[in-house]
Amino acid sequence: MDCTLFRRSAGLLAGAGALALAAGAADAASLVKDCGKDGKYVIGFSQANNAEPYRQHVNDELTAAAAKVPQFSLQIADGAGNVNTQTSQMDNFITQKVDLILISPFEAAPLTPVVARAVKAGIPVIELDRRSLGEPGKDYTAFIGGDNFKIAQEAGKYVAGTLLPDGGEVAVLEGLPSSTPAVERLNGFKDGVKANAKIEVVAEQAADWLPDKAQTAFAAMLQAHPNIKAVYASNDMMAAGARLAAKGAGKKDGDIKILGTDGLPGPAGGIRAVAEGEWSATFTYPTGGPEAIDMAKAILIDCAEKVPTVVTVATTAITPDNAKAMMGK
Incomplete structure (x- = not known):
């Protein structure tokens, strides 16, 4: 998969440089x-x-x-x-x-x-x-x-084609539903995983961008659907919460494919989490x-x-x- 999803087009801002x-x-x-x-x-x-x-x-x-x-x-x-x-x-x-x-x-x-x-x-x-x-x-x-829809759509396609080519159950942790990125990312991911008919979205719940709410929500999801193989979190904080829930359910890193969005730098960021094998992917915003x-x-x-x-x-x-x-x- 080409890691760069979008590139800027040349659009001049009257002496302020190119914008896209x-x-x-x-x-x-x-x-x-x-x-x-x-x-x-x-x-x-x-x-x-x-x-x-x-x-x-x-x-x-x-x-x-x-x-x-x-x-x-x-x-x-x-x-x-x-x-x-x-x-x-x-x-x-x-x-x-x-x-x-x-x-x-x-x-x-x-x-x-x-x-x-x-x-x-x-x-x-x-x-x-x-x-x-x-x-x-x-x-x-x-x-x-x-483009929040396309970011999440690409995350869905990555799950469908690379992480779970044989299919399986997946879950989504949505951000604050009254914010536009949350809605666009939820819909984009669900559209992306359609590329693989063997993938089923069995649970989706809003966690309002918060790690503690994500941990609680994903723990409940795993109780109801213990065979979940991947979870898409609409931001990195919720992905961190999802990992804690997976650990609490006795899962090892990699047992459940965790995907975030933000790709923040630093010791608490998503880039490190992917580099150290805690998550499967995140998408910079x-x-x-x-x-x-x-x-x-x-x-x-x-x-x-x-x-x-x-x-x-x-x-x-x-x-x-x-x-x-x-x-x-």
Whole structure:
């Protein structure tokens, strides 16, 4: 299997470099009037939940990218996994009249109205990783993130063709069902395993991205279906929880093929777990932070009249074939 699932297409961001897979262009009306190389600009980022390791990884990459632009000041607000908190923080950004807003909506529907208020106030809004219910280029400026359906679909195909060619029972641990990545990853995986008619999805349950909930859910799944041969977790934290449940059921590493999503670096990350044989695979989900800052530069510094409305960041499959090499990157 080709480990690189997606590559960026060449799409220019008016002096800010190449960005990928543009699905259209936002109207000039959605971009700022006050811009230029001599200005100083405040960017507000409403993060879904800093407590999640992936979210902290996003914050780190955004901070590093913004630090390279002297004109930018980045403010990160922690939504703490609460839509009311995140809504209030967004309203505060609007009141402060920040120059541009980034947001990763904790849940899609509840955050849609405040995104609309920001746009009505004339502030460009870039949604990062997670979407509201609006349409990029129309209801907000742009979306930057991975193709969650395709990431999970490739995970399903990897199970169907490589891990379980003879078929068997599999399970899925879904993220927070009210978030767009959770729904897309669930549906993508189930579509991917259809490539092998001998595979049966016997259990699926939401664990809200949390390892303890995943451990409890997968333990119950194994009691009901002791012959489960693989589990797809919609993020790395839930994959870690699934492994603990498997251990609790007397399984050794490799008895159940565990797949995660995020591919985080570091000692607690998915790359190490695959490299050391704890999991069978994980799929990196790049933060989109550098791309978001590039787009902010195009809007605020280069005075771009158009930007791509959708930018799809690349992902890589982390398998035993490349995990050790990826650990040092």
